[in-house]
Amino acid sequence: MINIAIADRARANEALTAAELDELASADILSLGMLADEVRRARVGDAVTFVRVIDPTEAAGATVPGEIRLAVLPATLVEAITAVEQASATAGGRRLSGFSLAAIIDRNWGDLAEVLGQLKRAGLDALTEAPLDLLTEAEAALQACQNAGLAVQCLSVQKPDAGVRTDMLMRARALAAKFPWLTTIAPLSREQSVAVPTTGYDDVRAVALARLALPSLPTVQVDWAQYGPKLAQVALTFGANDLDRVSITDDESLGRRRTSLEDVTRNITAAGFQPRERSSQA
Amino acid sequence: MDLKAFEQRIESGGRLSADEALQLYRHAPTYWLGRMADGVRRRKHPDGLVTYIIDRNVNYTNVCVARCNFCAFYREVGHGEGYVLGFDEIYRKIAETRALGGEQLLLQGGHNPDLPLAWYEDLFRGVKQRFPDFKLHALSPPEVLHISRTSKLPVPEVISRLIAAGLDSVPGGGAEILVDRVRKLLNCYAKASADEWLDVMRHAHQAGLRTTATMMYGTVETDEERLQHMLRLRDLQDETGGFTAFITWSYQPEHTERGGVEATGIDYLRTLAIARLVLDNFDNLQASWVTQGGKVGQLSLAFGANDMGSVMIEENVVRAAGAVYCMDEVEIVRNAEDAGFVAKRRNMHYEILGDPFFREHQVPRTLELSTAREAGDTSVPAELVNYPARTAAGKRQRSQPPASPVA
Numbered sequence: 224m225i226n227i228a229i230a231d232r233a234r235a236n237e238a239l240t241a242a243e244l245d246e247l248a249s250a251d252i253l254s255l256g257m258l259a260d261e262v263r264r265a266r267v268g269d270a271v272t273f274v275r276v277i278d279p280t281e282a283a284g285a286t287v288p289g290e291i292r293l294a295v296l297p298a299t300l301v302e303a304i305t306a307v308e309q310a311s312a313t314a315g316g317r318r319l320s321g322f323s324l325a326a327i328i329d330r331n332w333g334d335l336a337e338v339l340g341q342l343k344r345a346g347l348d349a350l351t352e353a354p355l356d357l358l359t360e361a362e363a364a365l366q367a368c369q370n371a372g373l374a375v376q377c378l379s380v381q382k383p384d385a386g387v388r389t390d391m392l393m394r395a396r397a398l399a400a401k402f403p404w405l406t407t408i409a410p411l412s413r414e415q416s417v418a419v420p421t422t423g424y425d426d427v428r429a430v431a432l433a434r435l436a437l438p439s440l441p442t443v444q445v446d447w448a449q450y451g452p453k454l455a456q457v458a459l460t461f462g463a464n465d466l467d468r469v470s471i472t473d474d475e476s477l478g479r480r481r482t483s484l485e486d487v488t489r490n491i492t493a494a495g496f497q498p499r500e501r502s503s504q505a
Numbered sequence: 506m507d508l509k510a511f512e513q514r515i516e517s518g519g520r521l522s523a524d525e526a527l528q529l530y531r532h533a534p535t536y537w538l539g540r541m542a543d544g545v546r547r548r549k550h551p552d553g554l555v556t557y558i559i560d561r562n563v564n565y566t567n568v569c570v571a572r573c574n575f576c577a578f579y580r581e582v583g584h585g586e587g588y589v590l591g592f593d594e595i596y597r598k599i600a601e602t603r604a605l606g607g608e609q610l611l612l613q614g615g616h617n618p619d620l621p622l623a624w625y626e627d628l629f630r631g632v633k634q635r636f637p638d639f640k641l642h643a644l645s646p647p648e649v650l651h652i653s654r655t656s657k658l659p660v661p662e663v664i665s666r667l668i669a670a671g672l673d674s675v676p677g678g679g680a681e682i683l684v685d686r687v688r689k690l691l692n693c694y695a696k697a698s699a700d701e702w703l704d705v706m707r708h709a710h711q712a713g714l715r716t717t718a719t720m721m722y723g724t725v726e727t728d729e730e731r732l733q734h735m736l737r738l739r740d741l742q743d744e745t746g747g748f749t750a751f752i753t754w755s756y757q758p759e760h761t762e763r764g765g766v767e768a769t770g771i772d773y774l775r776t777l778a779i780a781r782l783v784l785d786n787f788d789n790l791q792a793s794w795v796t797q798g799g800k801v802g803q804l805s806l807a808f809g810a811n812d813m814g815s816v817m818i819e820e821n822v823v824r825a826a827g828a829v830y831c832m833d834e835v836e837i838v839r840n841a842e843d844a845g846f847v848a849k850r851r852n853m854h855y856e857i858l859g860d861p862f863f864r865e866h867q868v869p870r871t872l873e874l875s876t877a878r879e880a881g882d883t884s885v886p887a888e889l890v891n892y893p894a895r896t897a898a899g900k901r902q903r904s905q906p907p908a909s910p911v912a
């Protein structure tokens with residue numbers, strides 16, 4: 224069962240303490256999900272947004288709405304700028320995102336704000352993500368993004384480690400307070416072990432806690448391509464309200480109802496929500 | 506809908522009518538269904554155990570004349586990819602299964618007109634001679650009917666001969682939806698009508714066998730028909746008490762003649778939960794991780810399931826239709842424990858056999874399920890010449906010298 228006082232504080236959009244989040248994390252999974260679902264509906268209603276993500280190599284022929292995304296960060300800044308310029312030329316007015324903030328910092332290409340500024344001037348609209356667990360100086364890094372005028376699409380988590388989840392949620396909340404333009408948390412880890420993947424309970428718990436811990440971030444996002452329709456759909460009932468990385472490849476040979484667009488809208492509707500396709504940041 | 510009144514009734518062990526079950530299935534919030542189903546699961550299993558079985562899911566042949574239009578597994582008689590496993594191949598699979606702590610084969614296959622009753626009897630006897638304690642959970646009701654038809658023997662006699670040869674229990678496959686309107690649309694009415702499926706189970710129970718019951722949903726059936734299916738099982742269970750468990754899974758559409766889409770994960774959890782509420786005389790509900798994946802498979806434990814099913818080791822049928830999930834014993838136990846349960850090995854009768862096998866023995870991890878045969882292995886078992894074939898293709902094949910097995 225859920226501690227009633229903590230649940231009431233979550234419903235009132237108050238900032239839960241680390242101890243309260245830890246207590247919620249140990250609640251039974253259905254009670255936690257029910258609370259997260261209630262809080263999500265009160266905060267952001269019953270819409271679920273999703274975005275189709277287009278690889279730059281497919282952008283020229285693509286007629287669907289969505290976002291062009293550069294997945295892999297090239298080895299040098301010159302190559303990265305060239306990749307952004309080329310992708311920007313094919314974007315056709317669509318948003319162009321790319322790269323992880325942590326990966327750019329890792330490259331050590333010089334003054335971060337200057338590097339980000341160059342990418343912005345080359346045509347990049349937003350960085351794909353800022354992984355909370357990889358950024359040792361997240362505040363300074365996000366400040367550099369702000370100075371460069373480059374958005375960050377989401378705060379994310381790279382490695383699966385439930386042991387540091389509360390700490391990461393507290394950091395996310397502090398960053399969201401400092402940078403009000405942040406809107407989105409993607410709480411499910413980008414990395415998965417083949418031999419020991421995160422469990423279903425782990426995943427939906429992480430989604431629910433992100434919803435309850437972060438009243439100032441309206442969007443809790445799940446990666447449709449990575450987590451698949453079944454888990455992603457269930458996550459919607461645990462507080463998620465955005466699905467990232469829906470494929471643009473619609474294999475009509477399997478029938479119209481098997482296409483990505485049909486599949487994602489069918490899953491959203493079947494979970495009791497209203498699907499809304501978006502082409503800009505969540 | 507007065508959910509409070511339903512809560513009181515369910516919590517006091519009251520029975521749901523068809524209309525009430527339909528109302529709840531259609532309109533009750535998913536979390537409400539989950540909480541109710543979880544409550545019933547707790548009442549039936551207050552010990553906090555989640556069980557599983559180590560067995561191997563072997564499909565002895567993919568040759569089938571039934572031609573169910575939802576099936577991606579079968580091959581027609583004479584098809585180049587049709588196979589029958591040899592007795593030695595099956596014995597080898599059993600030896601491998603035992604090394605992993607397994608104690609049972611789940612043995613099912615297509616309706617192959619060229620396998621007479623004697624083939625099954627010889628196989629079962631051969632298994633029992635070599636592995637006397639090893640259990641055979643074999644031949645779903647439509648297969649028993651098929652053997653009854655090809656051997657021109659009544660079902661009870663087929664069952665008693667199979668028991669004499671070594672059959673231990675009957676899997677609940679081939680039930681799909683036990684409503685003839687649906688069965689006709691799925692082209693599986695001829696293999697077994699709803700009454701025939703239930704009759705085979707009745708005979709098996711009367712012969713002293715325990716069986717499971719299944720439901721494959723998500724094709725053409727209505728919500729009412731899903732519930733009708735459950736109610737027919739509940740009635741037979743009231744009559745015989747022979748079912749040990751209920752297992753439901755969603756239709757897997759890839760590569761099938763029927764095509765279409767797979768039901769969603771939420772639909773699965775709701776269906777599982779309503780089954781827990783309707784099937785009040787079934788003790789055990791399995792999670793179908795093989796169709797839902799490990800994550801939703803684990804979440805099933807919060808929606809009424811108390812059993813993680815089988816480690817499987819091998820799987821051919823749903824893989825052919827696009828599902829490729831794998832959970833070895835380590836994963837099953839980790840998922841059960843992560844959800845707050847104590848994981849225990851069981852047998853088909855749901856008797857506890859002990860703690861996880863891998864904790865006491867060196868067992869290699871399995872990250873991908875095996876298949877019946879290596880791709881391209883078209884070898885024909887030598888012993889098939891001992892059994893008369895019925896079809897022209899079968900007769901032709903058996904008149905030729907056996908091809909040497911693929912190295």
Ligand code: SF4
Nearest residue numbers: 569571572573576615
């Ligand atoms: S489901 Fe079974 S009976 Fe039907 S076609 Fe497939 S193998 Fe044959």
